[in-house]
Amino acid sequence: MNKGILFLIPCSISDAPAAAQLSPRVLHELPSINSFLVEDVRTARRFLSSLKVFPSIENLRFDVLDKDTKAVEVESLLSPLLQGRSIGVISESGCPGVADPGALAVKYAHRMNVKVVPLVGPSSILLALMASGLNGQQFAFHGYLPIGPEIQRAIRESEKESLAKKQTQIFIETPYRNNQVFIHLTKTLKESTMLCVAIDITGSNEQIRTQRVGEWRQQKTEWPKLPAVFLILAE
Amino acid sequence: MNKGILFLIPCSISDAPAAAQLSPRVLHELPSINSFLVEDVRTARRFLSSLKVFPSIENLRFDVLDKDTKAVEVESLLSPLLQGRSIGVISESGCPGVADPGALAVKYAHRMNVKVVPLVGPSSILLALMASGLNGQQFAFHGYLPIGPEIQRAIRESEKESLAKKQTQIFIETPYRNNQVFIHLTKTLKESTMLCVAIDITGSNEQIRTQRVGEWRQQKTEWPKLPAVFLILAE
Numbered sequence: 001m002n003k004g005i006l007f008l009i010p011c012s013i014s015d016a017p018a019a020a021q022l023s024p025r026v027l028h029e030l031p032s033i034n035s036f037l038v039e040d041v042r043t044a045r046r047f048l049s050s051l052k053v054f055p056s057i058e059n060l061r062f063d064v065l066d067k068d069t070k071a072v073e074v075e076s077l078l079s080p081l082l083q084g085r086s087i088g089v090i091s092e093s094g095c096p097g098v099a100d101p102g103a104l105a106v107k108y109a110h111r112m113n114v115k116v117v118p119l120v121g122p123s124s125i126l127l128a129l130m131a132s133g134l135n136g137q138q139f140a141f142h143g144y145l146p147i148g149p150e151i152q153r154a155i156r157e158s159e160k161e162s163l164a165k166k167q168t169q170i171f172i173e174t175p176y177r178n179n180q181v182f183i184h185l186t187k188t189l190k191e192s193t194m195l196c197v198a199i200d201i202t203g204s205n206e207q208i209r210t211q212r213v214g215e216w217r218q219q220k221t222e223w224p225k226l227p228a229v230f231l232i233l234a235e
Numbered sequence: 236m237n238k239g240i241l242f243l244i245p246c247s248i249s250d251a252p253a254a255a256q257l258s259p260r261v262l263h264e265l266p267s268i269n270s271f272l273v274e275d276v277r278t279a280r281r282f283l284s285s286l287k288v289f290p291s292i293e294n295l296r297f298d299v300l301d302k303d304t305k306a307v308e309v310e311s312l313l314s315p316l317l318q319g320r321s322i323g324v325i326s327e328s329g330c331p332g333v334a335d336p337g338a339l340a341v342k343y344a345h346r347m348n349v350k351v352v353p354l355v356g357p358s359s360i361l362l363a364l365m366a367s368g369l370n371g372q373q374f375a376f377h378g379y380l381p382i383g384p385e386i387q388r389a390i391r392e393s394e395k396e397s398l399a400k401k402q403t404q405i406f407i408e409t410p411y412r413n414n415q416v417f418i419h420l421t422k423t424l425k426e427s428t429m430l431c432v433a434i435d436i437t438g439s440n441e442q443i444r445t446q447r448v449g450e451w452r453q454q455k456t457e458w459p460k461l462p463a464v465f466l467i468l469a470e
Contacts, residue, residue: 008365020263025255081348097365106368110445118366120256120357120437130243130332131353140375140402147414167375190246202355205454210345 004079004086006109007033008102010095010121011047013227014203018050021202023120027053030088035080037065037105047057047090065089067101074108081114094122095226099143099172122221125170128229129196132168134203135233139168145181145230155188163234175225180225185230189213194233200226239321241313242268243337245330245356246282248462249438253285256437258355262288265323270315272300272340275329282325300324302336307364309343310356316349326460332356334378334407355464363433363464366443370468374403380416380465390423397428398469410460417458420465424448429468437460 005027019027029051038044041062049057063077081087089096089105096102097118098164109116125141140161146154158169178199182200185195193213198208204228237353242264247253254262265288273279275345276297284292298312316322317431324331324340334354344351360376375396393404408416420430426449433443440461 004242020260021258023256023258023357028255030342062420071422095361095372097368098361102365103368103371106366107445108368116366116368116438116443117441118362118443120258120355120362122336122355123257123358123361126330126333126358126361127353127355130330131341132352133332133338133345133351134334136338137378138376142375143372171306202278208351208353210342 001084003114004081004084005117006081006105007086007088008096008106008118009088009090010119010123011090011093012202013122014200016202016204018047021122026121027051028121028192030054030121033088034059035061035085035088036090036164037063037077037090038102039064039066040088043092044090055145056162062104065105069101070192071104074104074149078105078108078114078182079110081112083107083136083162087147095121096113098123098125099141119193124227124229125196127170127206128196128231129168129170131198132231133210134168134194134196134231135166136168138166140169141170143172144205145173147173151184152188155185159189159193159232159234162232168231168233173228173230176228178225178228181230182221185191185232186216190234192235194235196231197223198231199223201229236319238349239316239319241316241340241349241351242321242323243331243351243353244323244324244325245354246328246342248329248357248359249435249441251437251439251448253282256297256357258294261354261356262286262454264354268323269294269320270296271323271325272298272312273325274299274301274335278327281288281327292393294327300336300340301315303337306338309339313340313343313349316344316347317320330356333358333360334376347360357394357437359433359436359462359464362436362468363443364403364405365430366418366433367431368467369403369429370401371403371432373401376405378407380406380408386419387423390420394424394428394467394469404467405464408463408465410462413458413460416454416465421436421448421451424467427470431466431470432458433464433466434458436464
């Protein structure tokens, strides 16, 4: 029997209608899938419902794959693949497998010799890098900056690494900490370091701005509480 | 006067029809742009022509922005933005600003206080990371591995860094060197290190496979001469 396929299905990263930001192939493949691994069932149902490709989402199966899912559970969640049924992985925001728990499912799919197909959609990390004008030939993504007094040391180390490797350093932040992290970055980084702040990418409040830390310091900036990506390049 | 917008326009990364891999917003924004900065005029014309959004591509303006373009030239290429005319940046493959010279245009756009809008489309680096099942919470992109005797040292250093930081290390390769680089990787890396090879992503010969180096060594593998991404995670 042919095995099913593990499809990696991107979803919207902003208030913009999802269908405008997803590649048409997503809508083309979805009708062949009726089982989904999702971070949050409610938002995944709402997302699929908004795409209007299923006559009803009541017949779809949703299982939770989040940061608390154990490896042994993942194996059993993926077992329908061995019976020829395809499964879709959907993240809370953007591309499954990037800055989310989806990679665990993919890892087991490879172990089971199951085909993995990534579909094209929005990634705030990649879009921020594109729009930053910083080095796109060498870059590193670090997730979140540490909370607490650790943050300044982490910023300084990241700046040092950026300078040594000419490597763009990328961080994400949860909306309510944007201003706090921005203040830490502008206080701690060197004047000559380039800093890009990318807020609400693809959304109605999208703002992407790159300038030297010295220039940021001369302005009073207040960021909205929306998803943000911070990128630095030391020069 | 309102300034124009610098749009970052992704294009196809395989033989698949471009329109199936681009977000619909690309097709929606394109008709408002009649001036493009491109790596290669011939392929950019062919790409835009295939999308069938312009009545004729004869009236479009194309200027070359490639690795040999000087900073001072970029400033003059972008000057139409100050007269309110939008410009599109198109890479040879995938997303402008990532592993290509497009970042130079973006950098100047920020300096000119021009709005930069990244559009959603395929990136072989991001799709390979999604489909690798390797760590998507921490990753670094390094471009090409060095040619010649340097390559083994570079692979070993990258493996060491991956282990120390739990960081997925990502490289791209030009098609004709795939097999050579694959042999170097499987010979040089430790048995326990995870290696993902992602070939022709989104294309008709797409192959994405992750396993331990020890497992790769037990198979005879011959890769087609198609675009490839290599990802490693030391464990």
